[in-house]
Amino acid sequence: MNFLFGEKEERLRSEIREFVKENMPPDYIGNMFVEEESDEGWDFAMSMARKMAQKKWLVMSWPEEYGGMGASTWERVVLAEEAAYWGIPGLSMGISGTAWVGPTLMISGTKDQQDRFLPPIAAGEPDGVWCTGYSEPDAGSDLASLQTRAVRDGNEYIINGQKVWTSCAHLARWMWLICRTNSDAKKKHQGLSIFMVDMRSEGLTVNPLRNLVGGHVFNEVFFKDVRVPAENLVGRENEGWHQLMTALGFERGIAISFTASVRRKFDALVEYVKDAGLMSRPRVRAQLADLAVDIETARLLAYEPVCLAEEGIMNVHAASRDKANIDHLHEKLARVGTEILGAYSQLDYLHKDSKWTKLGGTFEHLYYYNVGMAIAAGTTYVQKNIVGQFGLQLPRSY
Numbered sequence: 001m002n003f004l005f006g007e008k009e010e011r012l013r014s015e016i017r018e019f020v021k022e023n024m025p026p027d028y029i030g031n032m033f034v035e036e037e038s039d040e041g042w043d044f045a046m047s048m049a050r051k052m053a054q055k056k057w058l059v060m061s062w063p064e065e066y067g068g069m070g071a072s073t074w075e076r077v078v079l080a081e082e083a084a085y086w087g088i089p090g091l092s093m094g095i096s097g098t099a100w101v102g103p104t105l106m107i108s109g110t111k112d113q114q115d116r117f118l119p120p121i122a123a124g125e126p127d128g129v130w131c132t133g134y135s136e137p138d139a140g141s142d143l144a145s146l147q148t149r150a151v152r153d154g155n156e157y158i159i160n161g162q163k164v165w166t167s168c169a170h171l172a173r174w175m176w177l178i179c180r181t182n183s184d185a186k187k188k189h190q191g192l193s194i195f196m197v198d199m200r201s202e203g204l205t206v207n208p209l210r211n212l213v214g215g216h217v218f219n220e221v222f223f224k225d226v227r228v229p230a231e232n233l234v235g236r237e238n239e240g241w242h243q244l245m246t247a248l249g250f251e252r253g254i255a256i257s258f259t260a261s262v263r264r265k266f267d268a269l270v271e272y273v274k275d276a277g278l279m280s281r282p283r284v285r286a287q288l289a290d291l292a293v294d295i296e297t298a299r300l301l302a303y304e305p306v307c308l309a310e311e312g313i314m315n316v317h318a319a320s321r322d323k324a325n326i327d328h329l330h331e332k333l334a335r336v337g338t339e340i341l342g343a344y345s346q347l348d349y350l351h352k353d354s355k356w357t358k359l360g361g362t363f364e365h366l367y368y369y370n371v372g373m374a375i376a377a378g379t380t381y382v383q384k385n386i387v388g389q390f391g392l393q394l395p396r397s398y
């Protein structure tokens, strides 16, 4: 099957490619979290976010009144593909805001909340950078076990507890936080609520957690009597699970962009293999052909829920299916890439601008980071549980 995009979408694609040529360093390959890990990288991401915002691309499918351009679904697909393929960092910047806080607020937020919180996200401003406070030391896959509490006190809530693995908490102005508001609810997911918390609040502390290659993206966040105005509650008290599921649906819908970013790395690998004269090796050819099949399959699968949604049909397990599929694809691409490049794949032990490091160390980077990517937004096993339950209607065994 060959997907042909319309004239409007192809025009947008060309415009984005022009934008990339004008604004991005040549041969830039986007790697997850690279910009968030240094001041220089973060400044670059923020400047790209502002440029994207000026073109109304940062949140192009949002209504114009909130800084979008009311783009069609397929225009949004083209932007997601192109931005991920070329690694435009602005879109991943403060991804919580553009990808799930904003869209969920448009469904569940009050008009006041929408007027206040959506414009800074759409404009790529520092005040529009969000982080997400879900996981806790004893609540990850089983998120409904979370213990951080919010207690109503007049026009405010007082929050106590701890979050962990909070990506970009040190860079964010706001947190999208889930916590317990009713400890006596019959089922543990029934007493939860979502709040929007100012990261500058008194009593809120952010501690860095270094990842396995020494980078700083994760944090642990402590709340000691943090006061949040009641107007920052999203939806109704104790009905936060509903908002959470909506937001997670947006978060897991990354198949289009993740497949495009995998495709870029694969294309760079194929070019390297040709230039280095490695195409004569049957094993290398077989590995690349195998990956090409997987990548094309992932791409077509990623289009499927979009096509169905256009027909008004929801495929509830598709995002989990595609996330699990891409987790495996990342792992395979990292393994094949590091094997083909060998010592030249290294990022950490040689300087990344060294003449010996090929393709900017992308494959070693992927090798390390795919471990985390297969955990973020729900582990591969958890995604497979969802496919089992909703896709195959198997009984829930956990």
Ligand SMILES: Cc1cc2nc3c(=O)[nH]c(=O)nc-3n(C[C@H](O)[C@H](O)[C@H](O)COP(=O)(O)OP(=O)(O)OC[C@H]3O[C@@H](n4cnc5c(N)ncnc54)[C@H](O)[C@@H]3O)c2cc1C
Pocket (backbone or CB within 6 Å): 131, 132, 133, 134, 135, 136, 137, 139, 140, 141, 142, 163, 164, 165, 166, 167, 168, 371, 372, 373, 375, 376, 377, 378, 379, 380, 381, 382, 385, 398
């Ligand atoms: C890159 C990255 C970014 C992240 N960013 C954020 C963030 O911004 N905000 C935030 O709140 N959290 C964030 N997290 C945390 C992430 O959401 C959790 O790590 C994840 O949900 C898993 O929870 P856990 O670490 O407690 O592992 P656990 O839930 O303890 O899981 C441990 C193991 O048990 C398996 N397992 C658990 N339950 C089941 C089950 N029912 N069936 C089968 N297997 C099961 C899991 O697959 C895993 O292998 C991030 C994590 C990563 C890696």
